Each structure stands twice: as structure tokens, then as C-alpha cells.
Amino acid sequence: MPLDALIFDVDGTxxxxxxxxxxxxxxxxxxxxxxDWVWDVPTxxxxxxxxxxxxxxxxxxxxxxxxxxxxxxxxxxxVQLHRAKTRHYTELLAQGGIPLRPGVKQLLNExxxxxxxxxxxxxxxxxxxxxxxxxxxxxxxxxxxxQIGAGDIVPAKKPAPDIYHWVLxxxxxxxxxxxxxxxxxxxxxxxxxxxxxTVVTINDYTADHDFTGAxxxxxxxxxxETPMQVLSGSAHGKTYVDLELLRTWHAES
Ligand code: XBP
Ligand code: MG
Numbered sequence: 519m520p521l522d523a524l525i526f527d528v529d530g531t532x533x534x535x536x537x538x539x540x541x542x543x544x545x546x547x548x549x550x551x552x553x554d555w556v557w558d559v560p561t562x563x564x565x566x567x568x569x570x571x572x573x574x575x576x577x578x579x580x581x582x583x584x585x586x587x588x589x590x591x592x593x594x595x596x597v598q599l600h601r602a603k604t605r606h607y608t609e610l611l612a613q614g615g616i617p618l619r620p621g622v623k624q625l626l627n628e629x630x631x632x633x634x635x636x637x638x639x640x641x642x643x644x645x646x647x648x649x650x651x652x653x654x655x656x657x658x659x660x661x662x663x664x665q666i667g668a669g670d671i672v673p674a675k676k677p678a679p680d681i682y683h684w685v686l687x688x689x690x691x692x693x694x695x696x697x698x699x700x701x702x703x704x705x706x707x708x709x710x711x712x713x714x715x716t717v718v719t720i721n722d723y724t725a726d727h728d729f730t731g732a733x734x735x736x737x738x739x740x741x742x743e744t745p746m747q748v749l750s751g752s753a754h755g756k757t758y759v760d761l762e763l764l765r766t767w768h769a770e771s
Contacts, residue, residue, distance in 0.1 A: 521761075521768040522695040523635040524625075525685055525714065528642055528668075530701035530721050533616050533654055536566060537723065543607035544571070547599050555583070563723050569641040569675045569704050572600045608649040618654050619719065621739025621746070621758055626655070628761050630662060637665045637685045639698070639708070641675040644668040665689055677704040679711030686712065697768055703727035715768060717759070720749065733767050
């Protein structure tokens with residue numbers, strides 16, 4: 519079975535967007551609405567257990583702010599806060615705020631040159647994906663991806679496999695034709711749940727997650743200048759991820 523497509527998660531996988539991107543945007547939105555909600559780095563790490571910004575805010579109030587009195591327009595407040603947060607986040611990206619992780623651009627370029635199909639499966643809002651691709655990858659690079667599965671397009675967010683099922687169905691692909699790229703436990707639960715072999719690149723927030731079922735666990739994708747560290751699995755002597763290595767992993771049983 520040839521390797522026909524690569525499906526990428528966004529936050530934490532294409533770029534380290536959570537700590538110095540989404541977190542700051544949430545805090546800016548809270549302050550804009552005169553709320554005394556402040557998400558510091560460790561608190562945000564715990565809140566990441568819940569995917570989706572609106573869901574994460576609800577979870578925060580329900581678990582960490584028993585003092586907060588919910589009025590009948592609470593749902594509406596969450597929607598407005600999330601809209602403000604998306605504005606702050608996309609503005610930050612437009613200022614060139616967040617670079618791609620090592621090796622990402624190089625691998626995407628190689629895949630495009632070799633006609634390997636590309637897609638995205640994420641829980642983040644579509645505007646956030648557009649902004650990251652436009653400002654951190656290349657103007658117009660949204661078109662590099664045949665399908666961008668994002669946000670509320672499926673009601674059940676990761677760890678549910680639904681977003682991967684959605685992408686596979688839209689592209690008429692079987693899971694065995696693809697590889698997924700993830701950085702978190704919720705992410706790999708979603709990709710493995712959809713039957714996809716998964717390459718995991720960890721980050722500071724996800725280093726201690728359970729990555730059972732990962733094909734390989736890496737520090738990052740590496741590059742010829744900065745070799746990756748292989749934390750679990752084998753890179754067959756290679757120092758960075760290229761299509762040849764992906765094809766080897768894809769072919770392994
Ligand atoms: C990342 C997420 C998202 C972002 C916030 O998921 O969990 O909730 O933190 O995005 P993934 P929104 O790694 O699958 O991209 O506020 O737009 O929901
Ligand atoms: Mg992620």
C-alpha cells in the first residue's frame with residue numbers, strides 16, 4: 519500500500535501555539551471583558567486536557583471557578599469571549615508571532631514536490647489555521663492542503679476520531695493510505711481511533727502524555743542542521759524526517 523497522504527494536527531504539531539499563542543489570546547479576551555480570569559502557564563497546561571477553546575473556558579469555570587456566578591447569558595458570554603480570543607490570536611500570528619516547528623516546512627515542501635496529498639485535522643478554529651498558514655508558512659499555503667478539517671465542523675472534538683473520519687471521507691482515503699502527525703494524548707487518541715499510524719512530536723506541554731500506539735515518538739521532525747531526538751521507536755539511523763523515512767514507517771507492520 520503506497521503512502522498517499524499526510525494528515526497534520528495544528529496546535530503543538532505544526533507550531534508551538536499553545537503557551538505563547540492561544541494562552542495569551544485567552545487572557546487578552548478575559549481582560550477585554552473585565553474578567554479576573556488569568557491562565558498562567560501551569561494552569562493552562564492542565565486546561566489543555568479539554569480541547570476546543572469554548573469547551574476549555576466552560577471547563578475552567580466549572581472546575582476552577584466555583585465562585586463565578588453564571589447568569590442566563592453565560593453561553594453567549596462564552597461565544598463572545600471566544601470571538602475576541604480568536605481576534606487576539608490571529609492578530610498575534612499576523613505579527614509573525616509564532617514560527618513553525620523544525621522540519622515542518624521542509625517536509626511539506628517535499629510532500630508537495632512528490633505529489634503526496636496533504637490535509638489538516640484539528641480542533642482549533644478555521645481562522646486560526648488560515649492565519650498560521652498564511653503568516654508562518656507562506657501566503658496562499660492554505661491551498662497546499664486538500665482538506666482542512668477544523669473547529670466545530672464535527673461536534674465531537676478530539677479525543678474523538680470524528681475529525682479524522684471527516685478528512686478521510688472527504689478525500690476518499692483509507693486510514694492505511696495515510697500517516698497522521700500529532701503532539702498530544704488527545705490527538706493520538708483521535709488519530710489512532712480512526713485507525714491511522716501516527717508520528718508524534720512532543721512539546722513541553724505534552725512530554726509526559728501517554729503515547730501508546732505511536733509509530734514513533736520524536737523531539738521534533740529535525741532538520742539536516744538540527745537532528746531530532748528519537749524517544750521511542752526507530753528512525754533507522756536518520757537524523758530528520760523525510761518522505762523516505764515516512765515510507766519506511768508506513769510500510770512497517
Ligand atoms: C488545539 C486545541 C484548541 C486550541 C484553541 O487542538 O485544543 O482548542 O487550544 O483553539 P489541535 P480554539 O492540537 O487539535 O489543533 O480556541 O480555536 O478552539
Ligand atoms: Mg495538538
